[in-house]
Amino acid sequence: MVAEVIAIGSEMLFADRIDSNSLYTSAQLERFGISLIAKTVVGDDLTMIRKALALALTRADFIFLTGGLGPTEDDLTRQAVSEQLGLELVYHPEIVRQIESRFQSLGRSMPEINRRQGFILETAQALENSEGTAPGQYVQFEGRNIFLLPGPPRELQPMFQKYVIPLIEQLGLRPRSFRYFRIAGLPESRVDSLVAPIYRQYPDIQSTILASPGDIELFFFAENDARLAELAEKVTAELGDNIYATEEISLEAAIARLIKERGVTLSVAESCTGGMVGEWITRTPGSSEFFLGGVVAYSNSLKIDLLGVPPEMLRDQGAVSEEAAKAMADGARRRTGSSYALSITGVAGPGGGSESKPVGTVFIGCSHAGRTIAARFQFPGNREVVRLLSTRAALNLLRKELQMTNVEVRMTNEE
């Protein structure tokens, strides 16, 4: 089964617009093993919409037309589909009454033009829009399944869950089983070289890797759940504690959860990341429960004055050194009274590199009761990427320290 998305709206052709409906739709269809074979964006033009639909009808089992269902004369999707399929548009007064009551509930009266949204293709099923006025439509035509959906993602997405997925299931399609892994601390090439020998043994399982710097997602889809379970076990054994989650959760949110479980507090001491670690940690609502704050020690003077790093250490070992990273983490913990502290000092570039510490050299430290460690990293990429990789590596180091503590605690309890 294959699908095609046609996004409609002249504004979608502006230079900065991203067709997020296509991205959403293809991700949803993937679960059912339905592949997207084309996506097209056209303006509010009757002929363009008709031609795109005509082409899609020649090849796609599922066709999603998004946008162009509003009440104005620019909104031409209904008319284009009607003309292309040779199906009449029928006026449904009960749909208009729903739109009217939606306006009333907002304390407004319905403009006359919204009556246009009451026209539904003669053989189509209307799909209620809980977030807006434009109803969606579903029509089967010569073996094709055609959906007309509203353009705003916050309207389309609930409608997709409530109507489109059940309709796909009614056609006898079942969501495939899947397994999902999130991995930190390994580059994409390394993850792939570790797991490719495993998933190549399972040609019946579809594997996808999505990579952003320092954060990898692995998806496995299959009909057969037992086979998936077998593969997942091998992947888990191979990647070990580089897997930080088996659900859709960001690294910073996973760490926030872990910190709350442990009941500890955190501070940071950042140099080359300039505040990025703190910014990421505080993305999670409620982070004030455990995050105290910290010091952005961009200059050496602040490393000395606010973190207590010895000036002679900066002179002898340099600000980018294992010793400085440890001293920064210890200093942050001492100055803030947190139970854990993270530190980062490195050369983000483009300037500042040397032969022994080229651009991309970053030391990351972590301090907690009785233990201070620092690790050296050599990251590839430009300034932006080095800072991003540094932040994710710091969060990942903290995760491993927190998890190790847990192991120790459990071991102690078992003794």
Added chain:
Amino acid sequence: MVAEVIAIGSEMLFADRIDSNSLYTSAQLERFGISLIAKTVVGDDLTMIRKALALALTRADFIFLTGGLGPTEDDLTRQAVSEQLGLELVYHPEIVRQIESRFQSLGRSMPEINRRQGFILETAQALENSEGTAPGQYVQFEGRNIFLLPGPPRELQPMFQKYVIPLIEQLGLRPRSFRYFRIAGLPESRVDSLVAPIYRQYPDIQSTILASPGDIELFFFAENDARLAELAEKVTAELGDNIYATEEISLEAAIARLIKERGVTLSVAESCTGGMVGEWITRTPGSSEFFLGGVVAYSNSLKIDLLGVPPEMLRDQGAVSEEAAKAMADGARRRTGSSYALSITGVAGPGGGSESKPVGTVFIGCSHAGRTIAARFQFPGNREVVRLLSTRAALNLLRKELQMTNVEVRMTNEE
């Protein structure tokens, strides 16, 4: 004149892939008054590419096929265009020699399959690729201008500048005159209500507003430069010092330049933004020349211990208050020895709001010699948006303080 982009490559249909070549191409064509009327993404499939091209040939003056020019059997763009237009592919040994020497310069020998990249449509002009092996192609066909360009943006973009734009100019098209403004400190609706009465007087000028939270871009395109100059003068008078740049530069880069010009130093004291201001300021290479660092004072204890905010002030006025913002900025300046300091304290949400200080209440302070100010903001949106708007508002406040200093200095000099 209208254009169409056809992006080729099965990987482009993955759920997370954004067709950045379409975005780039449409922005470049806009300058010449060429509108994008459709963009399509298709997989590596001969028939799909041919059908998309056939449709584009019925309506577009310019057709850009991007991707599918690699050396493997999946790379079908050359063949699809050849079959659809009925033009032979001709082998060019001199192009293969160029590809060979490219491999040699990287210390490798050219794989045999790369010979495929030496095939050029019989009436086409080959376009050299300085960043990769796949040459581009340009062919005129029945009044259509057809470009075959490589998929990787870092290859496509230089080729676009070096070959595509001169070829467009050879067709007699001239880049339109344009004016560009970047605005901070005003929401999009306010900018539009201020400038719409102006640009409505100029129906011959094309106006575009692009908005991201706290940062607005205004574009004006026209044939007639004198008319543009007239409009630009009125826009400048209306928006005043809310305009922070008339070139493509980010707010943080504009501020870095301004700070360097003034020869001052900067520190920060951040609460609800958790480090975002520092992170943004240090995005600019060389920011270590003026940025000392600062304190992420997420907890009250750090506001007291590291910034010297009086505990009774936090008790009486609260951590989210004008007084606290001023004390934080003064504290950062005192503790770091910087000449300027910025502070942010606010309620980012979703929790923590009260009747007098609802979610979105943010105080931003700025301290420099002899002057400490703080301003109250009430930002709309969720946690992420409030933090983003806070960061941009803080940078904008600093910009205005720096520019005011300049005015004072100039006034003093003129006396």
